[in-house]
Amino acid sequence: MQVELKNITKTFGPVRANDDITLTVEGGTIQGLLGENGAGKSTLMKVLSGFISSDSGELLLNKQSVQLVSPQDAIAHGVGMLHQDPLDFPPMRLLSNFLVGCEGMGLDTKSAEIAFRDLCTQFNFSLDPNAFVNEITVGERQQLEIIRLLWRGVDTLILDEPTTGISAPQKVLLFATLKKLAETGKSIIFVSHKLEDVEELCDNVAVLRQGKLVAEMVRPFDIEALVTSMFGQVMTTSERPSVPLGKSLLQLENLAVTDYRMTMHDVTATVQAGEVIGVAGLEGSGQRLLMQACAGLLRPKSGTITIDSQNLTGKTYPSYAAAGVAFMPADRMEEGLVEGLTIAEHVVLARRLRQKKHERARLIAWDDANAAASADIAEFNIKGRPESTVESLSGGNQQRTLLALLPDQLRLLIMEHPTRGLDVESAQYIWGKLLARREDGTAIMFSSADLDEIFQYSDRIWVCFDGQIIADISTSETTIEALGYLIGGKKL
Secondary structure, three states, X not given: OOEEEEEEEEEEOOEEEEEEEEEEEOOOOEXXXXXXXXXXXXXXXXXHOOOOOOOEEEEEEOOEEXXXXXXXXXXXXXXXXXXXXXXXXXXXXXXXXXXXXXXXXXXXHHHHHHHHHHHHHHHOOOOOOOXXXXXXXXXXXXXXXXXXXXHOOOOEEEEEOOOOOXXXXXXXXXXXXXXXXXXXXXXXXXXXXXXHHHHHHOXXXXXXXXXXXXXXXXXXXXHHHHHHHHHOOOOOOOOOOOOOOOOEEEEEEEEEEXXXXXEEEEEEEEEEOOOEEEEEOOOXXXXXXXXXXXXXXXXXXXXXXXXXOEEOOOOXXXXXHHOOEEEEOOOHHHHHOOOOOEHHHHHHHHHHHHOOHHHOOOOOOHHHHHHHHHHXXXXXXXXXXXXXXXXXXXXXXXXXXXXXXXXXOOOEEEEEOOOOOOOHHHHHHHHHHHHHHHHHOOEEEEEOOOXXXXXXXXXXXXXXXXXXXXXXXXXXXXXHHHHHHHHOOOOO
C-alpha cells in the first residue's frame, strides 16, 4: 500500500508537534522515521493511525484521500500501529486482547487461538493465550500487539520503537518477518531513534527535528549526516568518569524470590557504595524478580537482604525507601506515573510520599509546586510544562519526568531500562546525571536490553539465566561477544 502524508500540521497549545510535513511511503518498502525525543515522530504516526486528528493536511492511501477518525477506522483502511507503550487490557487474557475490536470478524475463539499460536510460532514468541496481560512483560505485550495487527490484515504496519522491549534473538526474527512482509507489498514504517536498527532494516529514512521534516535518505545511509540532521551536530561518545568505590552497601545472602512463573534462587552477592551493577539476561530470566526484591517490592522466599548494615528482609517498600532505596520501573504509565496527573502534581505527590506524616502540610502551595516542576523541566530538558499531563508527553519525556522525580539523596538506585525510548543525546545526558550520583556514594543497579548500554556504564555485570546469576564479572574482564554467550546460558 502506498501512503502519502501531505502538509500535516498538528499543534498542542503553543507546541507545534508536526509542522507542514509531507512524506510518501511506497508499498513493499520499509521506511525509517528518525528523530530525537519530542521531534514529532509519534504524533505524526498517531495522525496516520487515526489515534489523533491533524489540524490541517491530507492523508492518501493508494492515491485515495481518506479521513481516519479512529484507530478502528484506520485498521479498516489497512493501517495499524504498534505504540511504544502497548495499548491493551491488563485484567484480560491474551486471547481476549487478541480478539478486541474484531466484532466484524466474528468471535470464533477456537479459530482465533489457532491463528494466535501460528503467529507466535512464526515470530518465535512464547505467549500463552490463556495467560493474563498483567502477568507478562512489556516486551511480551508488544509481541501480543504485533500479532494482533497482523491477524487483522493490515497493509501498512507502523512500529513505534518496537525493539525497545524485546531480546536480541526476538529482534532478529522480527526484522526477518518485517522484510518478508515488505516483500508481499506491505508498507512498513519503522519509528526509532536507534541508528543501528534503521541502518540494518530500512530501505529509506526520513528525519524529523522540532516538528519539521529536515532530511530524507535512501540506502546506503550516511550515518554522520543522519546524526547531524537529528541533533543539529555530530554526537561524540561521553567518557565514563571514575569514582572510588566505598564500603559494602548491599549484601544478598542465599536469596530466593519467586512469583507465579519462576524462582530466582541461590543469590549471594554484594554491591559497594558508588558501584554500578548491570543486570543482564533475556526477558524472564529472573532479573526483574531480583531487582524488585532488592527494592522491597517482593518479599523473599528465603535468604537475607542487608542495606547499609540494616537487615531489611521481609520489610515493606516504605522501609526500603526510608533506607535510601528507590526503584524506577520499565513500564512508565502502568507502574511509574499516574495518568491524568500533571507534572506539577507528580512533583507534589513525590515530595509528600517522601515526607513523614507529621511533616506533611494540610494545604498544597501550588506556586511552589509549579516553580519546582519548572525547575525539574529545565534541569532534565523535559518538553512539557508544569500543567502538562504525563500521558500527553512523549515516551522519552515521560522517562525524563520519572528521573526528575527521584529523591536527591539515595543509597541505592534500582532501575529497569533507564534509557528506554530515549535518543542517543538524551541517554548520554541522563547517564551523566545518574553517574554523578556516585560521587555521594549512591550505588546503581540497572537492567537493560541494550548490551552496549550495560557494557558502557557498568563496573560489574550480573548475568541472569534460568533463575540464577550464572556470572558476576567485571566489565574490564569481558567483551560484548562473551556477554552475549553468557546471556544465552553458555558459561565460558
